[in-house]
Amino acid sequence: MNLIFGQVAVGAVVMNRVKSPLFPDTIAAVIYQKGQFSCVTDGQINKVISANSTIYKAAQAAINGSDPTSGSLFFYNPKTSKSSWIYTRKKVITIGSHVFAK
Amino acid sequence: MIEKFESKVNDLKKKLGEKNIYLIFFVIFGIVMLFSLVMTNNYKRNRNALMDIYNKSMYELIGYVENTGLNIAKARITTSKSLLIISYSKIATYASLAKSTISSLPLEQDDTEDISKFLSQTSGYFTYLVSKLSKGEDLYEKDIINLNTINDKYTELTKIFKEIYNELCLGKLKWDEVEKVASKKLQGKEIKEDEDLKVLSLSKPFTEYAGLIYDGAFSNHLLNPTPKYLENMKEMSKTDCESIVKKSVESMFLDNKEKYEIEEITFTGESNGKLDIYSYDIKIKNIDDKITVQITKKGAVINLILWELNDKDSKSKNNTQDENNKNVNDEETIKQENEKASKLANKYLEKIGFENLEATYYINLENEVTINFAAVENNVLIYPDLIKVTVDIDKNIIVSIESTGYIFNHTKRKISKNVVSVEEAKTTLAKDINIITSRLCIIPMEDNSEILCYEFKGKIENNYFLIYVNAKTKEEENVLLLLETKGGTLTI
Numbered sequence: 001m002n003l004i005f006g007q008v009a010v011g012a013v014v015m016n017r018v019k020s021p022l023f024p025d026t027i028a029a030v031i032y033q034k035g036q037f038s039c040v041t042d043g044q045i046n047k048v049i050s051a052n053s054t055i056y057k058a059a060q061a062a063i064n065g066s067d068p069t070s071g072s073l074f075f076y077n078p079k080t081s082k083s084s085w086i087y088t089r090k091k092v093i094t095i096g097s098h099v100f101a102k
Numbered sequence: 103m104i105e106k107f108e109s110k111v112n113d114l115k116k117k118l119g120e121k122n123i124y125l126i127f128f129v130i131f132g133i134v135m136l137f138s139l140v141m142t143n144n145y146k147r148n149r150n151a152l153m154d155i156y157n158k159s160m161y162e163l164i165g166y167v168e169n170t171g172l173n174i175a176k177a178r179i180t181t182s183k184s185l186l187i188i189s190y191s192k193i194a195t196y197a198s199l200a201k202s203t204i205s206s207l208p209l210e211q212d213d214t215e216d217i218s219k220f221l222s223q224t225s226g227y228f229t230y231l232v233s234k235l236s237k238g239e240d241l242y243e244k245d246i247i248n249l250n251t252i253n254d255k256y257t258e259l260t261k262i263f264k265e266i267y268n269e270l271c272l273g274k275l276k277w278d279e280v281e282k283v284a285s286k287k288l289q290g291k292e293i294k295e296d297e298d299l300k301v302l303s304l305s306k307p308f309t310e311y312a313g314l315i316y317d318g319a320f321s322n323h324l325l326n327p328t329p330k331y332l333e334n335m336k337e338m339s340k341t342d343c344e345s346i347v348k349k350s351v352e353s354m355f356l357d358n359k360e361k362y363e364i365e366e367i368t369f370t371g372e373s374n375g376k377l378d379i380y381s382y383d384i385k386i387k388n389i390d391d392k393i394t395v396q397i398t399k400k401g402a403v404i405n406l407i408l409w410e411l412n413d414k415d416s417k418s419k420n421n422t423q424d425e426n427n428k429n430v431n432d433e434e435t436i437k438q439e440n441e442k443a444s445k446l447a448n449k450y451l452e453k454i455g456f457e458n459l460e461a462t463y464y465i466n467l468e469n470e471v472t473i474n475f476a477a478v479e480n481n482v483l484i485y486p487d488l489i490k491v492t493v494d495i496d497k498n499i500i501v502s503i504e505s506t507g508y509i510f511n512h513t514k515r516k517i518s519k520n521v522v523s524v525e526e527a528k529t530t531l532a533k534d535i536n537i538i539t540s541r542l543c544i545i546p547m548e549d550n551s552e553i554l555c556y557e558f559k560g561k562i563e564n565n566y567f568l569i570y571v572n573a574k575t576k577e578e579e580n581v582l583l584l585l586e587t588k589g590g591t592l593t594i
Contacts, residue, residue, distance in 0.1 A: 005394040034208050065490065065506055067504075093371060
């Protein structure tokens with residue numbers, strides 16, 4: 001599984017939300033929207049990024065417009081997802097262990 | 103277990119004396135009590151602070167929505183164009199503020215989606231009206247219809263907000279309950295009548311709201327655009343796509359065919375999102391690298407390729423030293439790197455069937471250069487038709503390509519020859535600009551329409567600008583500031 005591909009996909013969901021009228025209009029507001037990203041809720045987002053991480057390149061690619069999710073606004077891991085509401089969204093693509101949806 | 107504990111306590115009693123042991127226990131107990139009291143106090147204080155923030159956001163939201171509604175009502179009876187421009191600007195601002203305030207409240211996405219869309223479209227719509235009136239144009243009939251729709255929705259919305267305001271003032275709006283009910287809904291559980299809080303029904307007025315169509319941001323027709331480049335292309339089979347994928351990936355190796363070879367191509371799935379695509383994973387022989395490709399079903403056009411390089415050497419070198427290295431590297435080196443990357447990228451693009459492209463902007467970070475390519479027709483630069491290629495200049499390979507802009511916008515354009523001359527266009531520019539270059543180009547506007555313009559690169563004091571002058575009407579359509587950043591030039 002291409003790790004950077006999954007990272008760009010998550011970044012693309014953030015960018016798609018910024019562009020969408022259904023979500024807040026800034027990257028910060030989208031990321032910190034209550035309950036939207038589990039890594040924000042549990043504090044992982046504040047961890048130091050490791051030296052060999054592909055995260056910066058993935059983030060840059062997402063900002064540049066690379067969108068492996070084809071416009072998706074949601075993603076979830078079907079094995080661990082606790083919300084039944086998210087299954088009502090239209091599925092677009094599966095990347096790695098996550099389903100991306102609109 | 104208890105016996106062991108008892109015997110230990112008895113040992114301690116003997117060592118320290120009975121009084122002392124009770125004293126120690128008492129002190130420990132006291133510390134624990136104090137600790138929990140302090141923690142509980144802190145928790146309550148933090149909780150109150152959070153509730154205060156929610157309440158503040160709610161009051162602000164109510165204010166913004168009310169102000170939007172009032173200004174819409176006032177604008178309906180205003181006839182003076184200049185006053186309308188001011189009113190519409192206020193409405194756009196308040197609607198935008200209302201939308202951003204919603205994200206400060208602990209409401210679930212499901213309850214806020216519809217009202218967010220409505221507020222975005224209100225803001226986008228009134229911004230479009232302002233730009234129309236500023237150009238001296240009049241409102242069309244469909245604009246009046248849109249205005250009436252918005253007005254009706256605001257009347258409904260104002261009613262709901264009045265009820266929420268009452269709840270808030272009477273202290274009935276408890277955010278704890280809101281969070282509980284919201285998470286219940288999220289898990290698909292049933293909500294009782296009295297649990298159905300007003301603040302969770304913000305989206306009720308919009309169950310039959312189809313949305314607005316106008317020439318501006320967030321308009322309905324922008325939400326689901328059709329890819330123009332693929333219009334007359336046929337849907338291709340998986341086998342045809344796979345052979346094109348193979349050729350496209352092999353071309354990425356450029357002159358390094360001895361080093362890289364495809365071992366396996368795996369079809370990983372399809373998706374029907376903004377574009378209908380097939381996805382493939384490519385494994386390279388002998389190394390850990392993986393390449394992922396997304397290709398459109400119609401026309402088998404490469405949309406996205408990402409090459410994940412697992413080269414540990416290059417990564418460690420870059421991350422520890424890059425800050426110092428890039429300061430030492432002067433402009434000349436960066437320019438040479440960009441040019442080298444551009445040549446390699448062009449070679450690659452031609453091999454996979456993207457022709458007539460010109461490099462416009464470069465992002466130079468560590469060992470990778472990302473080049474923005476725009477289509478060219480009759481020497482006119484067409485910015486919406488965008489392809490981004492990333493080149494690894496140490497390895498001389500292509501590491502990624504992204505062509506969404508090109509796929510959605512590229513067509514053969516009937517570029518009008520009926521344009522003003524460069525000299526005439528220059529007359530609209532500010533007198534003290536030092537003009538460096540000029541050329542014809544097509545630029546995208548916020549509503550995805552396109553305008554043929556002269557692009558003037560100019561300098562005032564120490565700032566570089568790009569000024570776009572409409573090639574037919576001589577109106578200034580856009581002004582962009584060029585900011586030099588560590589990685590490249592940013593246009594703002």
